[in-house]
Amino acid sequence: xxxxxxxxxxxAQNIAALGHHEALPDAPSFVLAAAQAxxxxxxxxxxxxxxxxxxxxxxxxxxxxxxxxxxxxxxxxSPGAGLVVxxxxxxxxxxxxxxxxxxxxxxTAQGLQTFVSGDILLKPxxxxxxxxxxxxxxxxxxxxxxxxxxxxxxxxxIRAEEKxxxxxxxxxxxxxxxxNAAPLTKGQKMHLAFKSATDPVEFLGAxxxxxxxxxxxxxxGYGYGxxxxxxxxxxxxxxxxxxxxxxxxxxxxxxxxxxxxxxxxSGTKKSRAxxxxxxxFITRGDDGKHEPNYSHIGGAFLGGAISxxxxxxxxxxxxxxxxxxxxxxxxxxxxxxxREFILREITPNVPDYANGQPDPSAxxxxxxxxx
Numbered sequence: 001x002x003x004x005x006x007x008x009x010x011x012a013q014n015i016a017a018l019g020h021h022e023a024l025p026d027a028p029s030f031v032l033a034a035a036q037a038x039x040x041x042x043x044x045x046x047x048x049x050x051x052x053x054x055x056x057x058x059x060x061x062x063x064x065x066x067x068x069x070x071x072x073x074x075x076x077x078s079p080g081a082g083l084v085v086x087x088x089x090x091x092x093x094x095x096x097x098x099x100x101x102x103x104x105x106x107x108t109a110q111g112l113q114t115f116v117s118g119d120i121l122l123k124p125x126x127x128x129x130x131x132x133x134x135x136x137x138x139x140x141x142x143x144x145x146x147x148x149x150x151x152x153x154x155x156x157x158i159r160a161e162e163k164x165x166x167x168x169x170x171x172x173x174x175x176x177x178x179x180n181a182a183p184l185t186k187g188q189k190m191h192l193a194f195k196s197a198t199d200p201v202e203f204l205g206a207x208x209x210x211x212x213x214x215x216x217x218x219x220x221g222y223g224y225g226x227x228x229x230x231x232x233x234x235x236x237x238x239x240x241x242x243x244x245x246x247x248x249x250x251x252x253x254x255x256x257x258x259x260x261x262x263x264x265x266s267g268t269k270k271s272r273a274x275x276x277x278x279x280x281f282i283t284r285g286d287d288g289k290h291e292p293n294y295s296h297i298g299g300a301f302l303g304g305a306i307s308x309x310x311x312x313x314x315x316x317x318x319x320x321x322x323x324x325x326x327x328x329x330x331x332x333x334x335x336x337x338x339r340e341f342i343l344r345e346i347t348p349n350v351p352d353y354a355n356g357q358p359d360p361s362a363x364x365x366x367x368x369x370x371x
Contacts, residue, residue, distance in 0.1 A: 221312020247299015
């Protein structure tokens, strides 16, 4: 009797008929165990099962592992190890020289879900083509940890600051409402300085200042008429632009200082006012420590010195340098007071969580008792 042609259930019945009453726990499938032990040349049987493995997008899946086992075994009888083949480059798999019986197969492939077929009943000499198998992508749980660098964080904060405009018009780029904002890189400092210096509102301000100087007869050496006004306009813009680029871009990059005003927002009005005025002379270093505001003061006086190159000869000299430097420094203190007490309420696009320095005197809210 050929073992490859005898089902496991028939063998179990024959053993019972001979009076052997001992249990056969987890007995392997005699059919497939014998078939697996034989080579492809000597394996008995004439039936055949074949099929094609695809992914869910219709792509051919090569190298998938296909395992064939006997199905429909009596309870307590294991199907054994089974026959194993691998799908070829066309996604095809074949089990040939199979005996008659009931079988099922399992397909596994890396990154794809496992497939288990239904039972397939084979008759002697029958060739069965399994339905096309489309393997879905295996679902995985991946924990992704996103690390934001200080440079990336600073860049996001700059983008937010560049949207800050009082009444939606007047630039308020240099106010940080986040007390512990990330320090700026040299490139970010220069970018913010040039953006501020070339903002349309800066040109409008210079136009108004030039008109006021023209009407007051200031800098008479420029003359009058359109030419005289144009020179006053260009000089007014140059005074502000040079001071801005040097004091908020170049010197902060060299001296590692932060050119922004950090909104306090907490404490008494007196403490906030003193803080705002002091920021014209004291600033925050890139390391977070307080230090003399060499950048802004130096920018004010260097800008004043450069103005000697284009102001009328009669107005040039040390006096012009000192005057422009003092005006710019005093203007910075006034601007800081406006930043501290006014601009926060009239500047849209400021996040609700950006409220300046946390109030150290504020007590944490006590938990409420359940009712």
